[in-house]
Amino acid sequence: MKRIGAAARGVRNGLAAGLVLVIAAMPVSAPLRAGETAQASEAPRLGPVTRRPLPRYVSLKAKANVRRGPGTDQRIDWVFRHRGMPLQVIAEFGNWRKVVDADGTGGWIHHFFLRNQRTVVVRAPRTSLREAPDAQAREVARAMQGVIARVRECGADWCLIAVDGYEGWVIKRDVWGVDPGEILD
DSSP: OEEEOHHHHSOSSSGGGGEEESSOOOOOOOSSOTTOOOOTTSOOEEOTTTOOEESEEEEEOSOEEEESSSSTTSOEEEEEOOTTOEEEEEEEETTEEEEEOTTSOEEEEEGGGEESOOEEEEOSSEEEEESSSSTTSOEEEEEETTOEEEEEEEOSSEEEEEETTEEEEEEGGGEESSOTTOOBO
């Protein structure tokens, strides 16, 4: 069994380390907080630009400024630095997407810095990657809090993830970047 930690995790000292305060930031208001979704009885909300569902998960392509509003003339509140970091798009305006991270921190990012590849970040202090989606399956590796991993597929309660050359199933409640009950093929 391999323990995946600081070198592979992409985030140091917890999730907040993925953010660097550039200018004293004011709270960013968001219509939905991280992890919240539209009510199941409601029709899915679609973005006015992409016509894709809101909220939806994406990942960070490269280091990017997070702005107070949609435009380069808007103040920079944060810099997201960790490639692959999962983000949730909650609004759209032209070429800009309003995003939040696992901590609910966010703002506006140009769409160029986002990709549709699904990733997750480990929220639990540590989680086991298993050979099969079963708590009794053999442990392949352990991932520590803050590890960013690529999502291969998800069932109702488990996701198959890949990180640092290892692949295994993790229980959904230990990661952020997929909704409870969301199925990905």
